[in-house]
Amino acid sequence: MSEDKELFDEADIEETAVTVDDHDKKDDDEYEKICFMCRRPESKAGKMISLPNNINICTECMQKSFDTMSSSNINYNDLMNNIPNMPNISMIDLSTLQDQIPKKQKLKKKKEKPKEEETAKTLSIKDIPAPHKIKASLDEYVVGQDYAKKVMSVAVYNHYKRVYADKVDDIEIEKSNMLMIGPTGSGKTYLVKTLARLLDVPLAITDATSLTEAGYIGDDIESVVSKLLAAADNDVEKAEHGIIFVDEIDKLAKKKNTNQRDVSGESVQQGMLKLLEGSEVEVPVGANSKNAMVPLTTVDTKNILFICGGAFPELENVIKERLNKQSSIGFNADLKDKYDHDETVLQKVTVDDLKTFGMIPEFLGRLPVVFTLSGLTxxxxxxxxxxxxxxxxxxxxxxxxxxxxxxxxxxxxxxxxxxxxxxxxxxxxxxxxxxxxxxxxxxxxxxxxxxxxxxxxxxxxxxxxxxxxxxxxxxxxxxxxxxxx
Missing domain, CATH: 1.10.8.60 (Helicase, Ruva Protein; domain 3)
Known part of the structure; x- marks a missing residue:
């Protein structure tokens, strides 16, 4: 009886070991290998050389190591012989340095799709809900703001048609990035959250106040894309069809009457130009800063929909000032206080008003869809x-x-x-x-x-x-x- 129990236990152990090995193998197949030295994934650095203790090194870093050793005048045999005699120096265990990379910093491998599936993907344009259906779904959650919901429904519908449609006669459809303006508490963030939930696409919500120019304390501009990648479970292909909502965008307005460098205002607007238009940016995986020892990957932002929102305080005064320039002395002149109690004055905003507020023309040019949310009654x-x-x-x-x-x-x-x-x-x-x-x-x-x-x-x-x-x-x-x- 005891022998049978012993054999049974051994069989269980072997089965468990096989299960663990299969799980590790499956995990390795799903995620990319990361170079121990340069932290680049396999898709960027090329085939990896696997060493003991789960250490992977790309061929480029390995070649650099060999070149350094061959060009150096150090006698490595003498160095290795003298190490034990040196006080307070012990051999470094690379396995403790490498450790296990957290799952949030691992990159998923891109799935190689056959041509038949690629053809089928273009047909999925029919799966995109029509604008009236998107608006009807938004109506269930958001009260009022009919114009804003209508604009967002059409812009999102056109954006995903652009993503899934093929080029015809070399006609490339431009992105419909949006700028929404509305008083605090009017439902800007709530609209975007509801929209992303209805479309079932990755959404990253970030605050523009934390963004600074590269090299200064704060989040880099690319960190907004890094957040979207995290929301897509580090799936680059999924992230490239997501939505990024940059809140408090009005805080990036140019500072007036200042001699100091504007590291969190105009310079951030300039840094965001390439993201809004569409370009390949290198972003850290699972961190906000490139300086951290984490893997880096490339994300193409040409199919990412950017929605910027802000309350734009004092913008009403800029609009009133422009409208009041028409006032003059005479019977048919407009009164200077004509727009003081006009609750719809924000809807009369123009690009020139936003320029006066402090937004640069290049930035506004990449946000073609501008609309306002009305104050709540x-x-x-x-x-x-x-x-x-x-x-x-x-x-x-x-x-x-x-x-x-x-x-x-x-x-x-x-x-x-x-x-x-x-x-x-x-x-x-x-x-x-x-x-x-x-x-x-x-x-x-x-x-x-x-x-x-x-x-x-x-x-x-x-x-x-x-x-x-x-x-x-x-x-x-x-x-x-x-x-x-």
Whole structure:
């Protein structure tokens, strides 16, 4: 019996070893080898020479090592013999230096596709949803902003048609990079997030305020592409069809009346020109800086859709100044305060206004689609509270439903919340802050009492002139019968 058990254990060990070997082999087949010295992947450096301890060296680095050894005057035999006698010096274990490269820094191999599959890929243009379908999907999540949703739907549809379509008569379709302008809290980032989720493409969202010119503290301009590569699971081919959203783009405007070098403004705009237009850039894998000892790969940005967004504060004053130049003295002259209370003045923006604001002409020329998002009105804020698929009210109702408590909001209470949000001038973000404040006591008290069946938020509670209506479980059916009778 013991012999059988022993044989069984040995068989298990052998099977486990085979499984581990197969897993490692599969892992090696899926990811590229990285040169230990220059950190380039196999697709760039060529065939690797494999050494013990999982060390791979490209032929170029190996040749350089041989050339250095042959041209040097050092007698390596004397050096090796004297090493043991030298104090505080020990042989370096290369395996500890190489270690295991993290998965987030490994590059996936490009799949070699047969010609038949390449032909089939061009037919996948039919799989791209039409603009009206894209807009209908956005309508489920985003309230209002119909013009912005229409522009984005058409631009994205045309972009992916360009990616998948063949060249006909040497006609190359240009990229439809976008610049969206809108006040804070109007839904710029939320629109892009929803769009990427609907299209099921990699999305990288980055903040322009952290970008600096190469050589200075901060993120390099290429780091935005590195983030997209990470979002695509280090699959270069997948990343090259993704979307990059650069938020706070207005912070890159040229600084006025300064004698210092503008390393985070105009120079970053100039550095982004090649990315927006489309070029092959070398980016680090799994890091933001090229100086880190990580693999580098090349990504072509010609099929990456760039969407830039910003609130552009004070841009309204630039537009009003341009419009007010038409005012003069006389009966038919425009008044200087004509546009002071115009809520749609941002929609009258032109490229010249953006140049005056501080954006360079070359940068604006690579963003052909410029559109604005309107500020939110009281009615739109009420809709945002209750209509979208993941509306804030639906989230709170779900939270209380887990405690078996029903939550309701009176229409007057929703209007009062919307009015308070308008005064904060932070758009839809203010709604969450206001609700958190008023729901705090309710969320704290309800778990104390199991007899509470329903909570109704009233207008008086929001205006601090009363409290919410609370119905106990035993009271609820009595109230309903009285109403029907």
């Amino acid at each position: 009281k009615e739109m804020l009420v809709q945002i509270l209750k209509e979208p698929k993941n509306a804030i009210l639906k989230q709170y109702k779900r939270l209380l439903a887990l405690d078996e408590v029903k939550l309701e909001f009176e229409d007057g209470a929703l209007e009062a919340i919307a009015e308070m949000a308008l005064k904060k001038h932070t758009g839809a973000r203010a709604l969450r802050a206001i609700l958190e404040e008023y729901m705090l006591d309710i969320m704290y008290e309800i778990p104390k009492d199991d007899s509470i069946g329903e909570v109704i938020i009233t207008k008086e509670y929001i205006e601090h002139t009363g409290g919410p209506r609370i119905l106990l479980r035993g009271q609820e059916p009595v109230r309903l019968e009285a109403t029907e009778g």
